[in-house]
Amino acid sequence: MIELRNVTKRYDTTVAVDDVTLTVPDGELTILLGPSGCGKTTLLRTINRMVELDAGEVLIDGQSIRSTPPEVLRRHIGYAIQSVGLFPHMTVRRNIATVPRLLGWDAVRIEARVTELLSLVGLDPASYADKRPAELSGGEAQRIGVARALAADPPVLLMDEPFGALDPINRERLQREFASLHRRLGKTVVFVTHDIEEAVLLGDRIVLMREGQIVQTGSPEELWRGPEHQFVRDFFGDEFGLRILSRHRIADLEPGATPQGASARVHLDTNLRDALAIMVTESVERVTILDGERVVGGLSFCDIVTQVRGSL
Amino acid sequence: MASSTTSGDRPATGPIPGAAARARQSDVVIGLTGAGIGALTTVMGPYLSFRPNRIVDGLSQTALEAFGPLGWLALALWALSGLVALTRPRAWTGAARAALGSSAVLTLLAAAGADAASFAAAQGAAARTSFGASFYLALLAAFLVSYSASAETPGRLGRAVIALFPVIALVALAATGALAELGIVREWMLTRTTFVRELRRHLFYALGATGGAIALGIPMGVLSARSRHAETAIMGSLNLGQVFPALAFVGIMMPILGALGDRFATVRALGISGIGWAPVFVVLLVYALFPVTRNTLVAIRQIDPAVLDTARGMGMSRWRSLFEVEMPLAFPVVLAGVRIALVQSTAGAILAAFVGGGGLGTIMFFGLEQTSMDLVLVGVLPIVALALVFDAGLRVVERMAGGSEESYA
Numbered sequence: 001m002i003e004l005r006n007v008t009k010r011y012d013t014t015v016a017v018d019d020v021t022l023t024v025p026d027g028e029l030t031i032l033l034g035p036s037g038c039g040k041t042t043l044l045r046t047i048n049r050m051v052e053l054d055a056g057e058v059l060i061d062g063q064s065i066r067s068t069p070p071e072v073l074r075r076h077i078g079y080a081i082q083s084v085g086l087f088p089h090m091t092v093r094r095n096i097a098t099v100p101r102l103l104g105w106d107a108v109r110i111e112a113r114v115t116e117l118l119s120l121v122g123l124d125p126a127s128y129a130d131k132r133p134a135e136l137s138g139g140e141a142q143r144i145g146v147a148r149a150l151a152a153d154p155p156v157l158l159m160d161e162p163f164g165a166l167d168p169i170n171r172e173r174l175q176r177e178f179a180s181l182h183r184r185l186g187k188t189v190v191f192v193t194h195d196i197e198e199a200v201l202l203g204d205r206i207v208l209m210r211e212g213q214i215v216q217t218g219s220p221e222e223l224w225r226g227p228e229h230q231f232v233r234d235f236f237g238d239e240f241g242l243r244i245l246s247r248h249r250i251a252d253l254e255p256g257a258t259p260q261g262a263s264a265r266v267h268l269d270t271n272l273r274d275a276l277a278i279m280v281t282e283s284v285e286r287v288t289i290l291d292g293e294r295v296v297g298g299l300s301f302c303d304i305v306t307q308v309r310g311s312l
Numbered sequence: 313m314a315s316s317t318t319s320g321d322r323p324a325t326g327p328i329p330g331a332a333a334r335a336r337q338s339d340v341v342i343g344l345t346g347a348g349i350g351a352l353t354t355v356m357g358p359y360l361s362f363r364p365n366r367i368v369d370g371l372s373q374t375a376l377e378a379f380g381p382l383g384w385l386a387l388a389l390w391a392l393s394g395l396v397a398l399t400r401p402r403a404w405t406g407a408a409r410a411a412l413g414s415s416a417v418l419t420l421l422a423a424a425g426a427d428a429a430s431f432a433a434a435q436g437a438a439a440r441t442s443f444g445a446s447f448y449l450a451l452l453a454a455f456l457v458s459y460s461a462s463a464e465t466p467g468r469l470g471r472a473v474i475a476l477f478p479v480i481a482l483v484a485l486a487a488t489g490a491l492a493e494l495g496i497v498r499e500w501m502l503t504r505t506t507f508v509r510e511l512r513r514h515l516f517y518a519l520g521a522t523g524g525a526i527a528l529g530i531p532m533g534v535l536s537a538r539s540r541h542a543e544t545a546i547m548g549s550l551n552l553g554q555v556f557p558a559l560a561f562v563g564i565m566m567p568i569l570g571a572l573g574d575r576f577a578t579v580r581a582l583g584i585s586g587i588g589w590a591p592v593f594v595v596l597l598v599y600a601l602f603p604v605t606r607n608t609l610v611a612i613r614q615i616d617p618a619v620l621d622t623a624r625g626m627g628m629s630r631w632r633s634l635f636e637v638e639m640p641l642a643f644p645v646v647l648a649g650v651r652i653a654l655v656q657s658t659a660g661a662i663l664a665a666f667v668g669g670g671g672l673g674t675i676m677f678f679g680l681e682q683t684s685m686d687l688v689l690v691g692v693l694p695i696v697a698l699a700l701v702f703d704a705g706l707r708v709v710e711r712m713a714g715g716s717e718e719s720y721a
Contacts, residue, residue: 048625050621050624050625070627071627071628071629072627073627074624074625074626074627075626075627079622079625079626081618081621081622081625082618083616083618084618084622085616085618085619085620085621085622085623086619086622087619087622087623087637087641088616088619088641089637089640089641098626098628099626099627102626102627102628102632148622148626149626158625
């Protein structure tokens with residue numbers, strides 16, 4: 001668990017982070033979201049002491065981060081940034097092995113870990129380990145960046161717009177892959193972004209910030225259902241509901257009656273936003289739900305609209 | 313996760329037809345110019361001068377006058393080289409015209425050696441047979457021909473042959489003793505003991521100043537890259553050092569070092585005093601510091617900030633980041649600075665002769681006093697050769713080190 005208590009950071013006359021108190025629960029993916037200049041990156045960087053505090057304190061598992069020298073602290077916190085920052089003169093293998101080398105792992109253990117991580121991020125170890133960063137595409141480089149951040153199996157991962165520089169198709173693919181990776185590994189992740197879609201898709205919790213302060217904290221559904229401030233409504237906009245739909249599958253709803261006659265068929269795993277899109281495209285109010293090949297019921301336009309606000 | 317292979321964003325590379333044609337044209341022009349100059353220097357201008365001794369004026373002759381049939385042969389070789397330059401380039405044409413040009417010079421060199429031997433036999437040991445302006449222009453012509461020929465030669469082997477053939481042939485010619493009676497060779501033989509001593513001193517200045525510049529300049533460059541205050545102080549003083557004329561700078565150092573030597577016995581014990589090696593060494597060091605420090609500063613500043621951010625963010629200490637990330641990335645550019653410092657110090661070490669510090673400049677000034685161009689060249693040619701060798705050698709190392717550098721540009 002990461003606890004930030006009354007954290008403040010000033011630069012000359014501007015206050016980048018203003019008396020922020022926040023708890024990041026273990027194993028959750030917490031998004032720091034807000035417009036540029038809202039202090040989200042500064043707040044992230046206080047956690048691994050890349051930014052030193054002017055006031056307040058940060059605790060990891062109850063222990064102040066000031067009790068550990070910054071270099072030692074950082075070796076136990078994964079770190080990935082938008083521009084990746086791979087070391088251009090080192091092979092992919094050596095890049096990934098950076099923190100394990102700093103921690104003094106032996107060569108056999110490092111090699112095994114590099115192989116494991118490359119497979120984890122979907123790159124073939126045999127063909128990628130000896131490449132140089134210049135030989136990688138943007139998406140590949142970012143995968144290596146994530147693998148490098150995970151190298152020493154840190155319990156906490158800090159990510160600053162890691163997918164921000166990718167083209168939309170690669171970005172979405174990496175987002176989905178990262179979401180499933182997070183579910184498998186159960187790391188505590190603090191993730192900075194200004195991209196609402198990304199925040200709603202990935203976040204277990206969203207911390208919405210403005211001008212160095214937290215506006216509201218909660219799951220995407222909580223922010224959607226109960227915005228405490230006009231800024232929350234304005235920031236997420238009218239599409240918020242649609243974005244929430246993309247977080248949930250048909251399986252999350254109570255199935256309704258199977259529609260009569262021929263109709264569009266969708267799978268249980270389809271997300272609600274896609275299901276809605278199919279209805280619009282096919283001009284139908286009701287679709288048939290399949291579990292594998294078996295028909296398990298139906299879903300109507302009304303089911304989505306009425307059930308979503310109540311049950312999700 | 314599936315492996316993504318989006319690498320379609322790399323630029324296509326390949327020769328641009330128009331540019332290739334223009335390059336080819338300029339090769340022809342340079343090759344023809346070289347051959348033309350070669351031919352002209354054979355028929356006109358002082359090629360060789362014969363003097364009974366160093367002091368008196370002698371008889372100057374053109375190559376045709378001095379060598380007769382061999383002169384005509386050289387003329388034919390130059391003409392052939394020009395003709396080959398006009399033909400369609402094939403794999404062998406570059407090497408052929410380079411060999412023709414070099415052979416023309418070597419033929420005349422051998423002929424000059426023979427003439428010098430007979431002149432010496434007639435006139436005795438004091439006789440001097442010296443090259444005139446036309447000979448040195450012919451050398452330039454041969455260089456132009458080889459240079460343009462090298463550009464149109466595809467293989468690395470072919471280019472190596474073009475570069476090495478004249479050198480090897482010259483060494484072979486010298487080894488037969490055919491050149492022994494030429495003025496420049498005689499002066500070299502006479503000053504051989506001095507020459508070796510002064511060459512050593514010269515190397516001490518060049519390598520010592522560069523070594524010192526590496527030892528001091530790299531840390532100063534790193535410091536400048538880390539702090540604007542340090543940059544202002546360090547680069548400011550080095551810039552100031554650059555604007556002093558070298559000789560004036562030595563003049564300033566002389567009383568300072570002299571006073572230090574008089575004041576402290578330990579300083580004196582190191583051989584530091586107002587004259588001799590110390591003031592020259594200090595001045596060369598200050599000059600050499602500039603390229604090394606500036607290149608280190610620039611190289612570190614050029615590193616992608618994201619790379620430095622992640623190095624720190626993953627838990628590297630400043631030293632670790634410096635040695636494992638910053639210095640390796642800066643290396644090719646730092647090396648270029650070292651190369652400039654070394655070439656500059658090699659030429660600059662001539663200064664030492666002004667203040668009794670030795671070096672090859674001593675031989676050069678001795679030659680000037682004696683009005684012996686041959687003796688001047690015995691001092692100057694090795695300096696030029698050293699500078700060229702240092703430059704080429706370090707460029708090769710840079711290119712090898714830059715293999716990774718190019719890929720992250």
